[in-house]
Amino acid sequence: MQISVMPKTNLTMSTRTNYSIQQTPHFQILSDNQKERIYNGMLRTLQYTGANVHHEGARELFKKAGCKVDGIKVFFPSEVITNALATVPPVTEVFPWNGDESKKITIEKDRSYFGPGPTPPNFIDPDTLERRPYIRKDASTVARVCDALPNMGYVQSLGSISDVSNGLADVYEFADMVRNTTTPIMSWSFTRNGCRDIHRMAIAMAGGEEEFRHRPNYIFYGEPISPLVSDFHAIDKCMYCAENRIPQVYSPCAIGGGTVPATHAGQLVVALSESMVGVIASQLISPGTSVIIGGVQSILDMRNSIYSYGAPELSLLSAAHTEVVHYCGLPMYSQSGCTDTKKMDIQSAMEAALSINAAMMSGANFVHDNGYTESGMTGDIFQAVMADELIGMARIIEAGIEVNEETLAVDVIKNVGSGGHYLYEDHTMKWFRKHWQPTLMDRNSYESWQEKGQKTMKDRIIEKTRNLIDNYEGPNNEVPENADQEIEKILQEAEVRIKNDPES
Amino acid sequence: MNIDFERISELITKGQIEQLQEQTNQAIETGTEPAILLNKGLLPGMDKVGQLWRNGDMFMPEVLRSAKAMSKAMDILRPHLSKDDMGSAGKMVLGTVAGDLHDIGKDLAGMMFEGAGYEVLNIGIDQPNEAFVNAAIEHKPDVLGMSALLTTTMPRMGEVINSLKESGIRDEMAVIIGGAPVTKEFADEIGADLYAPNAGSAVELTKQYFAQNNS
Ligand code: B12
Numbered sequence: 001m002q003i004s005v006m007p008k009t010n011l012t013m014s015t016r017t018n019y020s021i022q023q024t025p026h027f028q029i030l031s032d033n034q035k036e037r038i039y040n041g042m043l044r045t046l047q048y049t050g051a052n053v054h055h056e057g058a059r060e061l062f063k064k065a066g067c068k069v070d071g072i073k074v075f076f077p078s079e080v081i082t083n084a085l086a087t088v089p090p091v092t093e094v095f096p097w098n099g100d101e102s103k104k105i106t107i108e109k110d111r112s113y114f115g116p117g118p119t120p121p122n123f124i125d126p127d128t129l130e131r132r133p134y135i136r137k138d139a140s141t142v143a144r145v146c147d148a149l150p151n152m153g154y155v156q157s158l159g160s161i162s163d164v165s166n167g168l169a170d171v172y173e174f175a176d177m178v179r180n181t182t183t184p185i186m187s188w189s190f191t192r193n194g195c196r197d198i199h200r201m202a203i204a205m206a207g208g209e210e211e212f213r214h215r216p217n218y219i220f221y222g223e224p225i226s227p228l229v230s231d232f233h234a235i236d237k238c239m240y241c242a243e244n245r246i247p248q249v250y251s252p253c254a255i256g257g258g259t260v261p262a263t264h265a266g267q268l269v270v271a272l273s274e275s276m277v278g279v280i281a282s283q284l285i286s287p288g289t290s291v292i293i294g295g296v297q298s299i300l301d302m303r304n305s306i307y308s309y310g311a312p313e314l315s316l317l318s319a320a321h322t323e324v325v326h327y328c329g330l331p332m333y334s335q336s337g338c339t340d341t342k343k344m345d346i347q348s349a350m351e352a353a354l355s356i357n358a359a360m361m362s363g364a365n366f367v368h369d370n371g372y373t374e375s376g377m378t379g380d381i382f383q384a385v386m387a388d389e390l391i392g393m394a395r396i397i398e399a400g401i402e403v404n405e406e407t408l409a410v411d412v413i414k415n416v417g418s419g420g421h422y423l424y425e426d427h428t429m430k431w432f433r434k435h436w437q438p439t440l441m442d443r444n445s446y447e448s449w450q451e452k453g454q455k456t457m458k459d460r461i462i463e464k465t466r467n468l469i470d471n472y473e474g475p476n477n478e479v480p481e482n483a484d485q486e487i488e489k490i491l492q493e494a495e496v497r498i499k500n501d502p503e504s
Numbered sequence: 505m506n507i508d509f510e511r512i513s514e515l516i517t518k519g520q521i522e523q524l525q526e527q528t529n530q531a532i533e534t535g536t537e538p539a540i541l542l543n544k545g546l547l548p549g550m551d552k553v554g555q556l557w558r559n560g561d562m563f564m565p566e567v568l569r570s571a572k573a574m575s576k577a578m579d580i581l582r583p584h585l586s587k588d589d590m591g592s593a594g595k596m597v598l599g600t601v602a603g604d605l606h607d608i609g610k611d612l613a614g615m616m617f618e619g620a621g622y623e624v625l626n627i628g629i630d631q632p633n634e635a636f637v638n639a640a641i642e643h644k645p646d647v648l649g650m651s652a653l654l655t656t657t658m659p660r661m662g663e664v665i666n667s668l669k670e671s672g673i674r675d676e677m678a679v680i681i682g683g684a685p686v687t688k689e690f691a692d693e694i695g696a697d698l699y700a701p702n703a704g705s706a707v708e709l710t711k712q713y714f715a716q717n718n719s
Contacts, residue, residue, distance in 0.1 A: 121655045121685045133655070166656055190656075231605055257565065258608045302563040305612055305702055377684055503603070 025400050026363040029320040035327040041269035046076040051228040051277050055235045061284050081276060084283040085328055092247055092290035095215040096182040097205040098478055105184050107290055107331050113153025114391045117369035118188050118221060119160040122378040126469055131378050134159025139173045140180040144474040145381055147181035151391035156186050158371050158379025167498045170194040175487050178205055180474045186219045191233050193504050195240045197494050204486035213245055220248040224274040226259035238278045242285035249333045250278025251295025255307050258300040264317055268324055271297060294333035297321050306375045309338040310351035319362035334359050337370030337387035344382050344458055353390050360394035385465045389440045396436045507531045509545040516549025519569030521576050528577045538584040550574050550619055571619025578621050593621030594646035597639045600629040601660035606653035612703040613682055620707045636664045637671055645677050652683040662694030678713055
């Protein structure tokens with residue numbers, strides 16, 4: 001069966017906002033004064049409370065830069081922080097490995113990219129719709145489906161592979177995903193060794209180390225620990241990325257009322273402080289290397305003790321965080337399209353719709369977790385497919401309204417006058433295609449809906465998703481043979497590494 | 505002196521730590537039987553907390569505060585209580601397994617056990633297998649709790665249980681495990697005695713377990 005895939009275009013992937021003819025309708029949560037106070041809260045925290053850094057090399061680095069180090073605790077004077085912020089690049093580009101310009105990512109203030117999320121242990125089986133452990137073949141499924149979805153600007157796996165050698169889920173995931181999508185991947189790893197393996201694969205895909213430096217083709221994702229801890233591996237991986245000029249995210253999963261204060265302002269102070277440790281490390285090692293912060297910001301549900309991925313606070317916190325992160329001059333890693341439900345249902349759609357629109361209107365740059373269900377415990381490709389449609393709708397709102405002579409159409413209005421219609425007008429011909437067209441939403445008349453099988457949204461999501469899984473091939477056959485062989489070799493070497501040292 | 509047990513229960517449900525400590529000290533000083541204080545004042549207070557929690561009238565932080573109050577009162581009472589007085593509420597060793605840095609779920613579980621009168625030794629995150637075994641040998645807990653939030657670190661729990669067997673102390677304690685990816689099936693597979701899907705049910709399940717196994 002032939003299947004047509006909507007191309008990723010500048011409109012679907014990212015909108016260059018705020019240009020003169022068009023005002024982007026972003027909302028604002030915080031006043032300038034509030035942003036400044038949260039920012040200063042971060043400066044006060046890092047200077048007087050400090051953060052634990054479980055990495056001798058990193059502590060040395062901070063000490064040399066003028067930080068006070070007491071045991072594992074590091075206190076950061078504000079000039080160390082402002083110096084680091086000053087060297088974060090305003091713009092960095094990430095290139096699809098096949099050179100497809102339409103999928104290029106520009107990490108820059110006014111652009112936004114949505115994508116799935118990393119590493120839940122479970123996956124909704126595409127055939128049975130039941131929850132089961134995430135397995136190796138799911139990684140390429142997610143990569144392929146997201147490759148085809150017009151609004152997925154970057155890709156994460158929606159799972160952690162359970163059926164490969166313990167400790168190699170990260171490496172296998174990248175190996176399989178990169179060969180099944182040209183949309184840039186956001187990868188993760190357990191340790192520096194995993195980072196290195198992934199990086200070698202990316203270099204193979206880029207066609208060499210020099211080529212990678214000019215045209216990086218993926219982004220790395222790592223996490224500090226709330227409250228105020230950078231564990232050894234987190235900061236070690238951050239340092240590796242900086243050394244190799246790999247664009248990276250360094251952001252916590254802060255749990256409001258649990259690992260950070262229950263007040264949103266307090267949560268943002270702690271979360272910002274934790275991320276800043278990675279920003280400083282990255283810029284000390286390699287000034288001008290790309291770093292993105294933000295992270296999962298939500299609350300602990302105090303009745304069920306779960307970290308809520310559907311809470312309205314998630315959207316509020318993330319939007320406010322976006323403003324503070326932009327205030328620092330950094331790109332923001334936000335989240336949306338996620339839910340606390342266990343099965344595709346009305347709640348999953350409600351929570352996704354609200355959070356996607358909020359993330360879009362907040363102006364966040366990378367928005368992850370589109371496709372997370374069960375509070376981050378289960379990845380769901382169906383949820384991602386649904387989110388793709390919602391992101392498309394939200395983009396239309398975010399694109400705002402163009403107002404100029406042509407769009408005011410006063411002459412056309414005069415032409416048609418009172419009564420009559422616009423259907424024959426050249427002006428209509430020219431403009432109507434800018435209206436958004438659904439791929440999932442039902443706008444049939446009752447009769448044609450009946451004729452077409454009375455499908456519900458759930459039926460249509462399942463149908464579209466399975467259709468992509470079964471029929472969309474993705475770029476697998478375009479992978480250069482030498483890169484393919486190199487990846488297989490790296491996997492074999494990784495097996496040896498993990499066999500010799502399971503902790504490596 | 506007449507001790508107002510209802511007042512003591514209320515201090516527990518309201519989580520008024522200092523006042524409860526005062527009242528407990530006073531009660532002991534004036535010769536109240538510790539076991540009676542426990543059974544008529546403190547435990548009914550915690551039962552009420554459990555009830556309010558199940559009905560959705562109390563939230564986690566409030567429950568934890570009550571648990572803290574209970575635990576502080578128990579610190580005062582414990583030296584005066586015999587093993588029999590304490591019922592199943594004894595000692596617990598608790599930690600997150602090696603390679604795992606997830607903290608908060610384990611802490612919640614620990615606080616709930618404290619609330620049930622347990623003396624909880626929280627050995628922290630990223631604890632190597634030997635740390636669990638050594639703590640078990642040293643402290644002779646009634647319950648050993650392990651937490652894992654990563655599918656990659658869950659196997660450590662089975663390894664700890666095996667080490668406990670090798671050290672010949674496996675049967676001296678109940679092993680309870682938890683953490684978001686952990687399941688009842690996994691607990692059965694590795695030979696843990698108990699699995700709890702959340703901190704609230706953990707204490708309840710443990711009580712039931714001891715009630716069945718000690719009778
Ligand atoms: C917060 C969080 C973090 C924080 C932890 C901060 C902290 N101070 O604890 C940070 C950022 C450090 C972190 C790091 C990582 N994390 Co994490 N994390 C989470 C998250 C979002 C929430 C966990 C949480 O605290 N929940 C709230 C608490 C209250 O719930 P809980 O822990 O489940 O505990 C309850 C019960 O399980 C039970 N319980 C827990 N322990 C015990 C013990 C006993 C004895 C008993 C009786 C009961 C019990 O009672 C608790 C209360 O009811 C989960 C997602 C999720 N939904 O769970 C991912 C998650 C667990 N993390 C995950 C991953 C992948 C990681 C990283 C590898 C990410 C990376 N790329 O670096 C690292 C690993 C670091 C390491 N070596 O451990 C994955 C796990 C995937 C897998 N295959 O197992 C998850 C599922 C997220 C995801 N979808 O990707 N994480």
